[in-house]
Amino acid sequence: MSVTVRLDQLPFRVPARVTAVEWHALTPAEARRLRNLGLDEGVTVEALHGGPIGRDPLAVRIGRMTVAIRRAHAETISVDAAP
Amino acid sequence: MSSYPLVAVVGNPNAGKSALFNMLTGARQKVANYPGVTVERKSGRLSLADGRPVEIVDLPGAYSLDASSPDEEVTRDVVLGKQQGERLPDALLLVVDATNLDNHLRFALQIIDLGLPTVVALNMIDLAARDGLTIDVAALERELGVPVIETVAVRRRGVDAIKEALSGAIGAARRMRSGGEGDFVAIQRRARAIAAAATVAEAPTRRWTGRLDTIVLHPLLGPIIFAAIMFVMFQAVFAWSQAPVAIIEDLVSAAQGAAVTAMPDGVIRSLIVDGALAGVGAVVVFLPQILILFFFILMLESTGYMVRAAFLMDRLMARVGLSGHAFIPLLSSFACAVPGIMATRTIEDPKHRLTTILIAPLMTCSARLPVYAIIIGAFIPARSVGYGIGLQGLVLFGLYLTGIVGALVAALVLRSTIARGTHQGFMLEMPKYQMPHLRDIVLGLWQRALIFLRRAGTIILVSTIVLWALLSFPQPKAGETALDSSIAGRLASGLEVVMRPIGFNHEISLALIPAMAAREVAVSALATAYSIQEDDEVKADQSLTSQLRGRWSLPTALAFLAWFVFAPQCLSTVAVTRRETNGWRWPGFMLAYLFALAYIAAGATFWLATFAGL
Numbered sequence: 001m002s003v004t005v006r007l008d009q010l011p012f013r014v015p016a017r018v019t020a021v022e023w024h025a026l027t028p029a030e031a032r033r034l035r036n037l038g039l040d041e042g043v044t045v046e047a048l049h050g051g052p053i054g055r056d057p058l059a060v061r062i063g064r065m066t067v068a069i070r071r072a073h074a075e076t077i078s079v080d081a082a083p
Numbered sequence: 084m085s086s087y088p089l090v091a092v093v094g095n096p097n098a099g100k101s102a103l104f105n106m107l108t109g110a111r112q113k114v115a116n117y118p119g120v121t122v123e124r125k126s127g128r129l130s131l132a133d134g135r136p137v138e139i140v141d142l143p144g145a146y147s148l149d150a151s152s153p154d155e156e157v158t159r160d161v162v163l164g165k166q167q168g169e170r171l172p173d174a175l176l177l178v179v180d181a182t183n184l185d186n187h188l189r190f191a192l193q194i195i196d197l198g199l200p201t202v203v204a205l206n207m208i209d210l211a212a213r214d215g216l217t218i219d220v221a222a223l224e225r226e227l228g229v230p231v232i233e234t235v236a237v238r239r240r241g242v243d244a245i246k247e248a249l250s251g252a253i254g255a256a257r258r259m260r261s262g263g264e265g266d267f268v269a270i271q272r273r274a275r276a277i278a279a280a281a282t283v284a285e286a287p288t289r290r291w292t293g294r295l296d297t298i299v300l301h302p303l304l305g306p307i308i309f310a311a312i313m314f315v316m317f318q319a320v321f322a323w324s325q326a327p328v329a330i331i332e333d334l335v336s337a338a339q340g341a342a343v344t345a346m347p348d349g350v351i352r353s354l355i356v357d358g359a360l361a362g363v364g365a366v367v368v369f370l371p372q373i374l375i376l377f378f379f380i381l382m383l384e385s386t387g388y389m390v391r392a393a394f395l396m397d398r399l400m401a402r403v404g405l406s407g408h409a410f411i412p413l414l415s416s417f418a419c420a421v422p423g424i425m426a427t428r429t430i431e432d433p434k435h436r437l438t439t440i441l442i443a444p445l446m447t448c449s450a451r452l453p454v455y456a457i458i459i460g461a462f463i464p465a466r467s468v469g470y471g472i473g474l475q476g477l478v479l480f481g482l483y484l485t486g487i488v489g490a491l492v493a494a495l496v497l498r499s500t501i502a503r504g505t506h507q508g509f510m511l512e513m514p515k516y517q518m519p520h521l522r523d524i525v526l527g528l529w530q531r532a533l534i535f536l537r538r539a540g541t542i543i544l545v546s547t548i549v550l551w552a553l554l555s556f557p558q559p560k561a562g563e564t565a566l567d568s569s570i571a572g573r574l575a576s577g578l579e580v581v582m583r584p585i586g587f588n589h590e591i592s593l594a595l596i597p598a599m600a601a602r603e604v605a606v607s608a609l610a611t612a613y614s615i616q617e618d619d620e621v622k623a624d625q626s627l628t629s630q631l632r633g634r635w636s637l638p639t640a641l642a643f644l645a646w647f648v649f650a651p652q653c654l655s656t657v658a659v660t661r662r663e664t665n666g667w668r669w670p671g672f673m674l675a676y677l678f679a680l681a682y683i684a685a686g687a688t689f690w691l692a693t694f695a696g697l
Binding site (some may be wrong): 027029030032033034035036037038040042043047048050051052053054055056057059064065066067068069070072073 | 146147149151182183184185186241267268272275290293296297300301302303305306323390393394397398399402407431432505508509510511512513
């Protein structure tokens with residue numbers, strides 16, 4: 001059984017699969033940049049670290065790459081975490 | 084050189100492209116700008132396996148042909164043959180990171196689809212092995228349809244094979260397709276499929292980048308490590324530079340001495356000794372500090388720490404409408420705002436970038452130090468305030484802090500007025516940690532030293548000569564001093580009317596005019612204004628100090644310090660802002676708002692200090 005959560009709610013160090021991205025909630029530039037950094041439906045992501053204030057931004061592994069994104073953007077990403 | 088075949092090196096950011104380029108060309112690189120844009124063109128020469136020489140050019144890193152920054156536009160236009168001032172390459176050397184195939188293959192597929200003869204350098208193959216990745220090169224070649232060479236740029240592995248493959252590629256037919264228009268998502272998925280097929284084995288090793296990040300990005304340890312690195316860096320800038328600065332000063336005064344003995348007294352000698360040598364010498368003296376700071380910045384960048392620092396700082400910068408992206412340019416601005424402003428090119432959002440450019444001059448650059456040092460030395464007593472902290476050092480720290488706070492407030496105001504826009508997020512690739520490589524650091528320092536010296540030799544030379552003329556002409560009549568009769572002296576009298584209310588006297592007004600070229604010139608201008616003719620520098624400094632003590636009140640001295648925290652007195656900064664913003668509008672605005680801030684800050688300081696009875 002899997003649980004669908006938003007990436008910003010995903011606990012650290014729990015790999016999950018991206019099920020949906022609200023591309024329309026992002027500006028075209030942001031969407032393009034996230035795609036350039038490897039984000040897509042179906043890829044594996046894992047939240048690794050959070051910034052010192054409010055655990056924001058997040059360091060997220062996308063595929064084989066680690067990427068810094070803000071929580072506000074992580075909210076647009078839905079993931080399936082296999083328990 | 085232009086008659087040789089052209090090879091362009093392309094690849095994602097962090098693919099190790101520049102290290103590979105450095106390995107192929109060595110130190111014989113030419114750095115220029117593409118016409119009309121401020122993107123660097125780095126080129127060099129390479130002899131192929133069959134002995135043919137080719138010109139090789141290092142294009143800016145790009146994630147895709149769908150360009151989103153001026154740098155990426157140049158890369159796209161060069162490979163499409165549309166870039167002004169560049170011919171269509173005869174072959175491409177495409178660099179991909181073996182440890183990050185699924186991402187880098189997407190851009191690789193876009194490039195290969197263009198139809199130019201292409202050779203793929205499968206770089207950092209050693210790191211892939213360390214990560215437990217085994218890649219089937221033959222399978223990758225089959226899928227991509229172009230030669231794939233395994234390379235380790237930092238260890239010269241794969242050079243001969245690349246030269247061999249490029250020999251074969253040059254002269255092959257260029258079958259240009261429209262290219263770059265393909266469905267992005269489809270290409271991305273194709274790239275992932277190819278990467279998965281070519282990756283034979285993936286051992287589940289815990290990568291040490293991850294382990295290091297656990298410490299470096301720790302919510303508590305991370306900021307402590309960051310603060311420690313910053314402390315060591317600024318400490319080194321001042322401590323390590325003292326010896327080389329003394330050598331440069333000796334060389335300049337030796338050159339002045341030689342000119343004085345070799346030439347008859349007159350206008351020409353004065354031009355060379357007091358104008359050219361004194362002016363350029365006053366600027367070249369900052370070379371050691373700038374190089375030390377750049378050494379740290381290059382180290383932080385090449386190890387991968389810089390992005391971590393930006394990560395740690397992002398939240399704080401978000402409060403004033405900026406992001407971690409602005410951190411790197413602002414850090415560079417502590418050496419000098421010019422490279423700092425140039426480094427803002429990595430910021431995609433135009434308003435975000437503009438804000439960063441406009442506040443960069445508020446970071447205390449090394450040119451302010453001589454001014455601060457002389458005033459603090461003269462007016463702030465060298466006593467301790469307890470806990471081993473000296474009052475003079477505390478004042479200096481306060482000046483740095485005032486600049487930073489001023490910059491943050493300015494950013495907040497700018498972002499909610501003229502540079503208002505959506506809060507662009509913070510999205511940044513965090514590359515693997517890597518050992519810095521001496522060749523790349525030395526080359527980077529060498530190129531920055533050249534750029535700095537070229538500027539000292541042109542803009543600064545010309546402006547110091549102009550200012551020398553303003554200070555020397557017209558020649559004084561009987562009973563007049565040279566300064567009073569000069570054009571600059573008359574200008575100072577006009578300026579004094581404006582400056583009097585904030586506590587500045589005639590000599591300060593006069594010193595501010597040549598200091599327009601570069602802030603540190605204010606010190607030598609003050610010395611000139613107080614007619615100090617002292618060859619020995621220590622004595623000259625001592626006598627300037629006692630002159631200042633005798634003629635300035637403490638409120639005036641404090642106001643003078645406050646003025647220099649804000650005043651945009653640096654022609655190079657104005658010139659680079661004009662270049663980076665394509666016009667006079669923003670440098671004009673920068674001059675206006677910073678002078679206004681300087682005037683208000685100096686005035687407030689003067690009157691507060693006066694009322695406080697200082």
